[in-house]
Amino acid sequence: MMDLLMNVNESSLADAGLLLLALSALGYVLFQALLPKAWLRNTASVTTGLSVLCLLVSLVLRSMTAGYFALSNMYEALLVMTIGFLTAFLIVERWFKISNLGWAVCLVALIVMFYAGTTPTEINPLQAALRSYWRSIHVPPLLLSYGFFTLAFLSSIAFLLSDRSPKSGGLPGSGPTLATREGHGILSFSYSSMADLYDEVTYRCIAAGFPLLMIGVILGAVWANEAWGNYWSWDPKESMSLVTLLGYGAYLHLRINAEHSRRTLAWVSIAGFLLMLMTFVGVNMWGFGSIHSYGSVS
Amino acid sequence: MSSQPLTHGTAPVAQPMKGKSIWSDIVTCFRSVQLAIVLLSLLAIGTIIGVVMPQEGMVELATIREKYGNNFELLRDLGCFNVYSSFWFITLQILFFFNLLIGSFKWLKPATLAAIQKPLLTPEVMALKPDAHSLPVLLNGSQDAVQASVVNRLKALRYGVHQSDDGRIYASKGNITRLGPSIAHLGILICLIAGVYSSFTGFKAVRMAIPGETFSLHEANTFKTNVPQPIWLGSVPEWKVRVNDFQVEFYEDHPQTAKQYYSKLDVVNQKGQVLKSETISVNHPLVYDNISIYQASYAPTGRFLLTMDGKPLTVTVNSQFNQRPISITELPGGSSLIMFPFFAQQDPGVTQNYAVFFLRKPGEPINTGVMPENIRLTQGRSGSLKGHTITYLQPEMSTGLQIKRAPEVPLMYASYLIIALGAVLCFFSQRRVWLALKEVRPHQWEASIYPQTNKGWISFRQELAVLQATLMRLAPPQPTVEGPRR
Ligand code: HEM
Numbered sequence: 139m140m141d142l143l144m145n146v147n148e149s150s151l152a153d154a155g156l157l158l159l160a161l162s163a164l165g166y167v168l169f170q171a172l173l174p175k176a177w178l179r180n181t182a183s184v185t186t187g188l189s190v191l192c193l194l195v196s197l198v199l200r201s202m203t204a205g206y207f208a209l210s211n212m213y214e215a216l217l218v219m220t221i222g223f224l225t226a227f228l229i230v231e232r233w234f235k236i237s238n239l240g241w242a243v244c245l246v247a248l249i250v251m252f253y254a255g256t257t258p259t260e261i262n263p264l265q266a267a268l269r270s271y272w273r274s275i276h277v278p279p280l281l282l283s284y285g286f287f288t289l290a291f292l293s294s295i296a297f298l299l300s301d302r303s304p305k306s307g308g309l310p311g312s313g314p315t316l317a318t319r320e321g322h323g324i325l326s327f328s329y330s331s332m333a334d335l336y337d338e339v340t341y342r343c344i345a346a347g348f349p350l351l352m353i354g355v356i357l358g359a360v361w362a363n364e365a366w367g368n369y370w371s372w373d374p375k376e377s378m379s380l381v382t383l384l385g386y387g388a389y390l391h392l393r394i395n396a397e398h399s400r401r402t403l404a405w406v407s408i409a410g411f412l413l414m415l416m417t418f419v420g421v422n423m424w425g426f427g428s429i430h431s432y433g434s435v436s
Numbered sequence: 437m438s439s440q441p442l443t444h445g446t447a448p449v450a451q452p453m454k455g456k457s458i459w460s461d462i463v464t465c466f467r468s469v470q471l472a473i474v475l476l477s478l479l480a481i482g483t484i485i486g487v488v489m490p491q492e493g494m495v496e497l498a499t500i501r502e503k504y505g506n507n508f509e510l511l512r513d514l515g516c517f518n519v520y521s522s523f524w525f526i527t528l529q530i531l532f533f534f535n536l537l538i539g540s541f542k543w544l545k546p547a548t549l550a551a552i553q554k555p556l557l558t559p560e561v562m563a564l565k566p567d568a569h570s571l572p573v574l575l576n577g578s579q580d581a582v583q584a585s586v587v588n589r590l591k592a593l594r595y596g597v598h599q600s601d602d603g604r605i606y607a608s609k610g611n612i613t614r615l616g617p618s619i620a621h622l623g624i625l626i627c628l629i630a631g632v633y634s635s636f637t638g639f640k641a642v643r644m645a646i647p648g649e650t651f652s653l654h655e656a657n658t659f660k661t662n663v664p665q666p667i668w669l670g671s672v673p674e675w676k677v678r679v680n681d682f683q684v685e686f687y688e689d690h691p692q693t694a695k696q697y698y699s700k701l702d703v704v705n706q707k708g709q710v711l712k713s714e715t716i717s718v719n720h721p722l723v724y725d726n727i728s729i730y731q732a733s734y735a736p737t738g739r740f741l742l743t744m745d746g747k748p749l750t751v752t753v754n755s756q757f758n759q760r761p762i763s764i765t766e767l768p769g770g771s772s773l774i775m776f777p778f779f780a781q782q783d784p785g786v787t788q789n790y791a792v793f794f795l796r797k798p799g800e801p802i803n804t805g806v807m808p809e810n811i812r813l814t815q816g817r818s819g820s821l822k823g824h825t826i827t828y829l830q831p832e833m834s835t836g837l838q839i840k841r842a843p844e845v846p847l848m849y850a851s852y853l854i855i856a857l858g859a860v861l862c863f864f865s866q867r868r869v870w871l872a873l874k875e876v877r878p879h880q881w882e883a884s885i886y887p888q889t890n891k892g893w894i895s896f897r898q899e900l901a902v903l904q905a906t907l908m909r910l911a912p913p914q915p916t917v918e919g920p921r922r
Contacts, residue, residue, distance in 0.1 A: 234894065341891070346863055349856065352856060353859070360849065367730045367732075367842070369848070
């Protein structure tokens with residue numbers, strides 16, 4: 139036992155987290171497909187929570203080894219994003235009772251983490267430009283917003299798959315039609331269909347992700363200005379984060395006008411997610427012929 | 437206004453005005469959210485073009501020309517290689533600004549009213565309203581008792597309650613959040629204004645300086661303002677900057693990565709008096725007279741600091757050998773010192789800067805087929821060669837200083853704070869409940885609930901279900917209660 143404890147390190151904890159996540163995925167699949175029992179759903183939530191805990195502790199250990207907040211390469215970014223994504227899900231799951239998305243959430247988190255495993259995981263020293271406390275406050279809101287947007291993406295897909303309303307269905311918010319169920323004269327307020335629920339989850343997740351992304355981008359601008367005297371240098375990463383903001387901004391404004399169908403909105407949310415992916419991984423993978431030009435010129 | 441409360445409470449779709457003129461058409465268009473959506477999308481597309489196409493500041497123009505061949509001229513004229521300062525991108529931003537500004541006049545008032553007003557439903561309005569979202573509940577007791585307990589339930593759910601004597605109740609929470617969009621939009625307007633202000637009064641200069649140098653801002657390598665000089669309204673101070681020292685620190689186990697670099701600077705006036713002294717490094721600028729000096733970069737100057745027989749000697753890269761830069765220095769007495777520098781940051785497999793030195797006496801043949809006598813010195817070491825002691829101190833570095841006046845910073849930061857605050861407020865919803873008590877039988881009251889929210893219907897419904905259940909507990913349902921009316 140002692141031996142086992144001694145051997146707990148950053149990577150074994152991450153592995154344990156993934157194992158737990160796989161178990162959660164299994165639990166949610168069973169819950170969804172065969173055994174819609176509350177205990178099974180609760181167990182799956184708990185294992186998801188434990189898995190988040192493992193990943194979190196793994197991140198903390200990693201940061202202690204590195205001597206700085208471990209958020210400097212792709213592996214670490216994906217790790218933190220997964221933590222954010224799962225946390226976002228756990229919050230929203232209780233709130234909106236959307237455990238039936240659980241299997242997809244766990245699956246996406248697993249895929250992300252497996253991809254993360256293929257990127258270099260060694261701890262690297264930070265270049266001078268990144269040695270600042272700003273880094274640890276600039277990045278977490280961004281990654282948490284990515285978590286919410288990913289969740290919004292999943293629920294948009296769930297919406298598109300479950301929506302049975304006529305093509306031009308308006309928003310539930312626009313003309314408040316409270317679905318009321320009868321029974322002993324008791325009217326219970328409940329949502330009228332799963333599609334309504336998914337639509338709402340999408341909206342709330344985007345409404346949560348938007349200010350987080352905004353705050354992350356603003357903190358980045360303040361950091362850049364304090365450290366290098368530029369708020370904004372139209373670096374591809376910066377530009378794409380602006381595009382993501384604009385995209386989700388368009389979603390929020392489209393939503394104000396009740397004329398747009400919820401299907402259109404779901405597609406806009408999916409497009410927003412693709413923009414987010416471009417920002418988050420695309421720019422790093424393709425680089426777009428430019429460098430993230432901080433630091434030395436030689 | 438009287439029929440307003442039960443509408444969704446967000447901006448109505450732009451209505452064409454009566455007595456149409458082109459002017460009113462334009463105003464209508466600029467007030468609309470539709471235009472905002474179009475502009476947001478176009479700005480997004482423009483930004484993506486800037487990301488995907490090579491941009492002038494980042495890629496050499498010649499490289500771009502080569503890549504795009506015949507299409508180069510056309511694409512350049514369309515601003516594709518300089519998107520962010522192209523006429524169309526700036527036009528989009530200006531349109532966006534006016535959209536936001538003119539739009540504000542339309543929705544600022546209703547949103548603010550929704551946040552501060554406590555409108556009681558008038559009986560006429562209630563009569564007009566379809567009952568689709570009303571929830572009749574029957575309650576027993578005197579009016580005062582019933583009203584008081586309903587109010588208590590609402591307060592328990594953290595509603596602010598406003599009531600009238602005839603049993604009309606208005607309860608709301610999250611009122612302040614209705615100001616969220618207005619605050620966010622105001623912040624964006626301020627941010628755009630701050631940007632324009634900065635363009636007219638700020639500047640940005642870069643100076644590559646070698647330790648020992650003193651320069652004034654007029655002598656910067658580049659001096660940039662966002663608007664052309666004739667309409668620029670700012671000024672350049674007369675004081676000078678003296679660079680006393682410059683050091684680069686590398687990671688010991690990663691000699692390719694600079695850990696930090698430091699410039700020791702003095703700000704001096706024309707008489708040479710020191711006004712401020714500071715050692716700056718990346719992330720830690722010097723601020724004087726509202727002007728910031730940032731440690732931005734460094735670059736080897738192509739010169740090397742050595743000593744030879746105890747005397748300082750600076751040599752310059754001035755030749756090539758097998759494509760490698762080398763330095764050949766004529767020494768007094770006719771010999772020449774030849775130096776082959778190798779860099780940890782550039783040369784594969786090299787973990788520490790070093791150089792190989794040769795000394796050619798006058799008249800010595802250049803190529804004898806055998807390797808002439810040489811020494812290899814890592815940076816900081818000494819050695820002797822043909823009776824001379826040579827020390828390789830370091831490659832000379834120039835420090836890249838960015839000097840900037842940004843008078844808009846306080847305004848810009850204020851706008852950031854306002855935008856962030858507004859955007860966070862936008863997440864939350866305003867919930868309003870109108871409740872009316874009607875005596876249907878002596879001491880039996882029918883409570884009708886008219887709920888409204890601007891977003892987050894599902895969790896609102898859950899809360900209403902709680903409200904309804906607690907009211908029910910006050911008055912257990914009677915079998916005779918009517919079902920929902922349509
Ligand atoms: C980058 C620019 C903009 C940002 C970040 C922004 C942000 C927001 C946000 C976060 C909301 C709240 C959405 C919600 O409640 O779900 C909102 C609402 C709104 N926006 Fe914008 N907006 C921008 C530009 C514009 C423009 C140019 C217009 C032009 C008319 C506009 C008109 C509106 C309107 C009418 C609302 C609804 C107000 C209300 O519900 O009281 N926005 N905006």
